[in-house]
Amino acid sequence: MATNPLVGVLALQGDVVEHVAALERAGAQAISVKTPEELARVAGLVIPGGESTTVMKLLDRFGLAQPIVERVRGGMPLWGTCMGMIVTARDVADMKQPTLDLIDITVRRNAFGRQNESAEVELLIPALGRKPFPAVFIRAPWIERVGPSVELLASRDGHGVMVRADNVLGTSFHPELTGDPRVHAYFLSMVEAARAQGKASSAA
Amino acid sequence: MEQKSTGTVTVKRGLAQMLKGGVIMDVVTPAQAIIAQEAGAVAVMALERIPADIRAAGGVARMSSLELIAGIMDSVTIPVMAKVRIGHFAEAQVLQSIGIDYIDESEVLTPADDLYHVDKNAFTTPFVCGARDLGEALRRITEGAAMIRRKGEAGSGNIVEAVRHIRAIKDAIAQLTVSPKEELVARARDIGASYELVKDVAEAGKLPVVLFCAGGVSTPADAALMMQLGAEGIFVGSGIFKSKDPKKFARAIVDATTHYTDAKVVADACRSLGTADAMPGIDVRKLDESELLATRGN
Numbered sequence: 207m208a209t210n211p212l213v214g215v216l217a218l219q220g221d222v223v224e225h226v227a228a229l230e231r232a233g234a235q236a237i238s239v240k241t242p243e244e245l246a247r248v249a250g251l252v253i254p255g256g257e258s259t260t261v262m263k264l265l266d267r268f269g270l271a272q273p274i275v276e277r278v279r280g281g282m283p284l285w286g287t288c289m290g291m292i293v294t295a296r297d298v299a300d301m302k303q304p305t306l307d308l309i310d311i312t313v314r315r316n317a318f319g320r321q322n323e324s325a326e327v328e329l330l331i332p333a334l335g336r337k338p339f340p341a342v343f344i345r346a347p348w349i350e351r352v353g354p355s356v357e358l359l360a361s362r363d364g365h366g367v368m369v370r371a372d373n374v375l376g377t378s379f380h381p382e383l384t385g386d387p388r389v390h391a392y393f394l395s396m397v398e399a400a401r402a403q404g405k406a407s408s409a410a
Numbered sequence: 411m412e413q414k415s416t417g418t419v420t421v422k423r424g425l426a427q428m429l430k431g432g433v434i435m436d437v438v439t440p441a442q443a444i445i446a447q448e449a450g451a452v453a454v455m456a457l458e459r460i461p462a463d464i465r466a467a468g469g470v471a472r473m474s475s476l477e478l479i480a481g482i483m484d485s486v487t488i489p490v491m492a493k494v495r496i497g498h499f500a501e502a503q504v505l506q507s508i509g510i511d512y513i514d515e516s517e518v519l520t521p522a523d524d525l526y527h528v529d530k531n532a533f534t535t536p537f538v539c540g541a542r543d544l545g546e547a548l549r550r551i552t553e554g555a556a557m558i559r560r561k562g563e564a565g566s567g568n569i570v571e572a573v574r575h576i577r578a579i580k581d582a583i584a585q586l587t588v589s590p591k592e593e594l595v596a597r598a599r600d601i602g603a604s605y606e607l608v609k610d611v612a613e614a615g616k617l618p619v620v621l622f623c624a625g626g627v628s629t630p631a632d633a634a635l636m637m638q639l640g641a642e643g644i645f646v647g648s649g650i651f652k653s654k655d656p657k658k659f660a661r662a663i664v665d666a667t668t669h670y671t672d673a674k675v676v677a678d679a680c681r682s683l684g685t686a687d688a689m690p691g692i693d694v695r696k697l698d699e700s701e702l703l704a705t706r707g708n
Contacts, residue, residue, distance in 0.1 A: 217431070218431070218668055219430070219431040219432045219452060219668060220428055220430060220431060220432075221424075221427040221428055221430060222430070222431065224427060240668075240669065240672075255427070255428045256428050256429075256430075256431075256432070256452070257428070257429070257432065257452040257453070257488050257489075259447055259450075259487060259488060260432060260450045260451065260452050260488070260664075263448075263450045264450060264664075264668055267450075267665065268668075268669070268675075288428070289428070301487070315487060316487065320489075320509045320511055321421075321425055321489065321509075321510075321511040321512065321535060321536065322416065322417070322506065322509055322534050322535055323416060324416060324421040324422075324424070324425065325414045325415055325416045325418075325421060326414070326415050326418050326420055326421060327414050327415075342420055342421060342424055343421075344421055344424045344425050344428060345425065345428075345489065345511070380424065383420060383424050383427070384420075
């Protein structure tokens with residue numbers, strides 16, 4: 207059925223309702239995802255901002271890590287913001303933190319500093335046009351290494367803060383905390399493209 | 411050069427938004443902070459004594475030693491919060507200077523000012539403050555609080571005050587949403603809050619900042635109760651490290667907070683505790699007026 211795509215927001219912890227609202231404003235239907243059954247219904251998944259150590263533990267404890275990895279390797283679009291990008295990265299610099307290893311990047315946690323260094327920055331993202339994006343960084347990570355399959359979409363002070371590799375998108379910052387819908391629209395276009403190619407079809 | 415602004419309302423409120431759905435645990439040593447992080451806490455509150463012990467010790471309770479706070483900051487990767495006395499802006503300046511992630515202007519410590527709270531808008535570091543009702547919450551937000559927690563009665567092991575405070579706040583917000591516009595000025599006057607904020611809350615049906623529950627949570631079912639009553643996350647003070655098995659209690663409360671609407675998960679969390687006892691509780695009605703912490707501040 208040609209309805210708006212159903213996009214999930216991982217709801218183990220973090221700023222879930224902000225992403226649900228932003229996705230709906232951008233034209234998607236959105237639900238929160240806490241169980242493998244809910245995951246099976248969605249055509250794309252957002253992992254929101256939150257605490258990466260907490261969410262990795264909860265993904266394992268509640269049996270969501272493996273189903274997410276399988277869906278994304280099968281072509282389902284995934285977007286991680288801040289914590290979400292850390293969780294999807296290949297590895298974390300100078301830490302033994304486990305991750306889902308869904309995009310070939312190395313991230314450094316809290317790289318821009320603790321909370322006093324959290325900031326709003328006008329960020330140039332060529333893929334979204336010439337108008338700068340109001341990027342909100344909160345105890346944010348940066349991308350220290352980018353693998354050959356990964357496209358760097360934006361940098362701040364020479365450090366990568368937005369990447370894409372095929373069906374996986376990552377941002378160090380929080381578009382869901384601003385009124386600017388462009389990154390959510392960009393992700394929805396990834397979901398639409400995957401759906402057109404028949405990649406994102408769920409088990410249902 | 412990039413245009414960059416730190417300490418904005420968006421980034422101060424934003425960190426609290428990232429903590430939603432999570433559990434923030436009181437810890438008094440780096441070892442406890444590591445246990446909290448391992449259990450899945452989203453942040454820790456660094457302090458010298460947990461509220462139950464402050465209550466037992468009496469005397470004047472102040473900001474914790476910086477050595478202790480710094481040791482805890484070095485031991486974990488999750489955000490670290492610490493408490494200052496109500497109105498003690500110099501303690502807050504000190505905590506900001508050492509890079510603490512969040513400052514709790516807390517009634518659990520002995521108030522330094524019996525009339526005024528800290529002007530929190532003047533700080534880059536965000537503040538969380540306690541509130542018993544909507545008027546108190548909105549006064550703190552006007553002063554710059556970027557997060558509100560219900561006061562509950564800290565260190566009591568008794569959930570009744572936290573339930574009373576969350577119901578009071580939720581009911582007052584619900585009432586505002588159905589009030590005709592011409593009544594809002596009088597409502598603002600009645601609860602002692604700014605008209606602008608009262609109007610915003612009436613339109614949005616919620617506070618403009620994240621609202622956590624605190625004071626008296628000691629079991630997984632307590633956490634699920636508070637989340638179902640509308641808390642966006644949980645502070646646990648004495649409930650974990652005053653229990654018989656802190657590791658198990660910490661994890662069980664995290665699990666119940668995450669899946670608060672799924673009684674099976676909450677039941678599993680309760681079952682995981684076996685026969686380990688929760689912290690002993692206090693009947694809040696039997697506390698003397700002078701022993702109540704929640705009535706501090708205005």
